[in-house]
Amino acid sequence: MARSYPVNHWYAIATSAELTEKPLARTICNTPIVMFRDKAGAVAVLEDICPHRKAPLSSGFVVDGAIECGYHGAQFDAHGRCIHIPSQDVIPPRGMTVTRFPALERHDMIFAWIGDDKRATPDGIPDIWSANTYADWTAVHGYHHVKANYLLVLDNLADLTHLAFVHRSTIGASGRTGWFNNPLRVTIEGDRVHSSRTMRDISPSGFMLMTSRFAPTDKIDRFQTSDFFAPAFFTVVLGGEHAGTHEEMQRPHHIVLNSVTPETEETSHYFWSVCRTVALDDQHITDEMYRLTRLAFDEDADMLERQQQAIRADRSGRPLMNFQGDQGGAAMRKVIARLIEAETEEQAA
Known part of the structure; x- marks a missing residue:
């Protein structure tokens, strides 16, 4: 294979x-x-x-x-x-x-x-990974061993509309309207896939409430951008302001860094960090960010393992199908396929 x-x-x-x-x-x-x-x-x-x-x-x-x-x-x-x-x-x-x-x-x-x-050259690690060690940021780190192909893990990161379903009782509890009513914009530059979504006049996420920047009754404008750096790095930048404050929001609230490494064709190493710019010295918030992120990725890992089992048992031979929300993931898979094809051609030459 x-x-x-x-x-x-x-x-x-x-x-x-x-x-x-x-x-x-x-x-x-x-x-x-x-x-x-x-x-x-x-x-x-x-x-x-x-x-x-x-x-x-x-x-x-x-x-x-x-x-x-x-x-x-x-x-x-x-x-x-x-x-x-x-x-x-x-x-x-x-x-x-x-x-x-x-x-x-x-x-x-x-x-x-x-x-x-x-x-091998010294470059190739995205610069944004330095958020792990920024002086004015703080980070929590985690690891999951996922019993699924690494492409399935990247798919999961690329289409965050799954939050409303896989994480309906945790981090996705209030996110349905924001994800579905606001279009995803995708651009491709070389081996990098950039996606962005802006959500207006919605409730703050649990992470944002945790740092006391917003009250539960507030309405905010929220942005989320993601970048895939081939072959296995994925960043998600999230931020928000009180509704109507800014047309263009730039200030990140937190960044999620994801490194997804193939172990075998059906298992992966998933390294993640959540880096924040607020309440840097609050250990309770640090502990809660780790706990909630780990809980969410436990939910992802469970779904991905079930998905891998279903793919293994599938005898139809039909390929995966895409929704509109899969634009980023489909572009990402094309980049990876092109890199594999180039390596295969080099080995055959």
Whole structure:
């Protein structure tokens, strides 16, 4: 089966806080990897297999900035070179190396390049990810392991009309009128898909009420923009003002950063952050934003898992169908398909 993701791109593989003194294992794009920190504290990412007896390196330990296999103690440095074999003092045999993957650590996140390492460059992480570490913002971070193809997770982010149904008892309780009565505007620029929607004279969202900028009885004008950065980054910027205050609203209230990384063709790693500009020192609001966001994404993950099960059982062969609200998601899938096609043509050349 053809893969559904391009490989010559950066993918999120962990948060910085996850990588402690122990090695951390994940599967990224159907490739088992292990990550650890070298002596200088830099992130190293290797294929999670020891060439000696094919044991997973992640079952071992980090020793002086190298990873030690938990089976026979062979040690490998951050470049995947074997530097020590306890049972022999001679030079390690030829072939005792492990594939190394380029890695970046930025904005409290760790990214890896699973494709052709010669094509890896320092750019490719959207600038807006720095909202994770802005001095005048505060953020909460989360992770979901989703039992669904990563494209389905991106679809879910691209069409927020699902809030009124999947999240009807939580974050989508009051959102039906705003989402359905205001058109979505979609533009495409290269590998980036931009969507925007403005909603006038509606009730504040739960997140906005939480920070006391608005009262429950207020009516507000609210804007929501989203940007897809190929192949797997998705940002949502939300803001609002009292109704009739501004024709063009610019001030963000909070930003949701989403990194969706393929694990296999039917599972995904979903890293998210919610960054806000108000009530920065209020720990109760921080805790509530984390709790409510996690609850909402639990609801998404449950629906997406059921969707993946239905797709697996579907014998009709019919493709997914699109509504008007799927403009952004359809454009996003076209970008990804084009990237995969280009990689396939390069490999065949």
